[in-house]
Amino acid sequence: MARELTREEKGKIRALVTKWCANYDREYGCLPLDCECYMLGKCWTGAYCRYFRDAVLPLDPVLEAGLTAEGPAPETRLCPVCGSVFLPDGRTRYCSPACAKKAHRRQQRDHMKKKRGWSVDN
Numbered sequence: 579m580a581r582e583l584t585r586e587e588k589g590k591i592r593a594l595v596t597k598w599c600a601n602y603d604r605e606y607g608c609l610p611l612d613c614e615c616y617m618l619g620k621c622w623t624g625a626y627c628r629y630f631r632d633a634v635l636p637l638d639p640v641l642e643a644g645l646t647a648e649g650p651a652p653e654t655r656l657c658p659v660c661g662s663v664f665l666p667d668g669r670t671r672y673c674s675p676a677c678a679k680k681a682h683r684r685q686q687r688d689h690m691k692k693k694r695g696w697s698v699d700n
Contacts, residue, residue: 580624585608590641591617601627639665 583591595602601680602642607614608627623645626635635642640663642652653659655666657673659681672678 580622582622583620585642587644588620590638591620594634594638594641595630598601598637599630601629 595615596604599615601609602615603609606612608616610629615627617627618624626645630645635645635682643665653666654663655671657665659672659676659677664670672681
């Protein structure tokens with residue numbers, strides 16, 4: 579069932595199209611269609627440009643899940659290390675292995691500081 583896009587979703591679509599779409603040109607619009615890009619004027623979920631759906635939308639998994647999922651938007655979490663939004667996979671707390679490693683190193687550092695009697699404040 580189609581629903582109206584939120585302001586944030588429209589902004590994310592615009593950013594993805596202008597930065598990553600190989601068919602988009604600032605001067606000419608959509609090169610294959612030789613007109614303004616269909617995705618920039620999009621107001622409702624439903625039909626998407628095939629190239630955008632297959633090649634550009636997967637670059638933002640949170641937006642992709644929100645646009646393609648039926649019913650309510652899927653649950654997202656905020657990474658405590660870098661602050662980016664991500665789709666959790668089970669008990670995942672961090673958006674990437676790099677953030678998980680960074681958090682683990684910080685926890686180890688704080689533990690050793692506490693053990694040695696130092697201040698834990700950064």
